[in-house]
Amino acid sequence: MANKSLTRMTRQRMAILNVLRSTTSHPTADWVYAHVRGTLPKISLGTVYRNLNLLRDAGEIQELTYGSNFSRFDGNPTEHPHFHCTSCQRVYDLDFDAETELAQRAEKISGFKVERTRLEFEGVCADCLNSKKRE
Amino acid sequence: MANKSLTRMTRQRMAILNVLRSTTSHPTADWVYAHVRGTLPKISLGTVYRNLNLLRDAGEIQELTYGSNFSRFDGNPTEHPHFHCTSCQRVYDLDFDAETELAQRAEKISGFKVERTRLEFEGVCADCLNSKKRE
């Protein structure tokens, strides 16, 4: 899981990790910033962002985005799984239906009302797998 | 699926929809803008954004983002489903494991290498369901 290792453990990094470990609220960077300032009033937003990215790269935390912070659009409005290639950045449609069953399972477990199910895969597509072989 | 209806069908809206319907590349707003300019050179980026949002709200297309265009972070780096409440915006962890099986299924179908699986639900959480009842 850990892809890159963190060489130094600074007070700032520790504080950010502590804040994240002590909540299940899936906070934004700004929320983390606000809360870390409780113990480190002089920390900067830039430091928060840098550490969030480093911690994510190290596999210590996960970032909830769809690959990037900008949108992609799909002309097909029906639910279907997507595959996002981390090498060429293409997004593929996958042709299998799991959403209905997953939604039912989620509703049963949580008691919530599911209105939309999203299944996304990340990895390397066939094209990129092949070009890596040739290298 | 269609929540809001589109009252007027302008040339711009039609062109944007055509571009989206004629590709499976899951383009960005900017890509759509560039391609629509082939037929409507004077269209503005603002119009593209406005129409993408309207078409999404009408259920004609879907937007691939994680609810918003900014990140949320999870102190738990292991794969697990999330539930995003569209009413209170909270993000919940869901406690069931489907990712491993789904990843295998996706690999079998696509021939791609899956490195990460993401399962996200959108809907209304128990708290919000209850407060709606009381209204």
Place this chain on the structure above:
DNA sequence: TTAGATGCAAAGGGTTTGCAACGTC
């Protein structure tokens, strides 16, 4: 000692919005 981290502030980049003119129904 020194490579990596921080604070600060400015820059970046995708997205939204105010407004007057325009076009669809």
Place this chain on the structure above:
DNA sequence: GACGTTGCAAACCCTTTGCATCTAA
């Protein structure tokens, strides 16, 4: 004719980055 839509440009807002200073190992 009325009201939604467009073009344009400025504003927004989250995130990144340059630089001098500091600090963990």
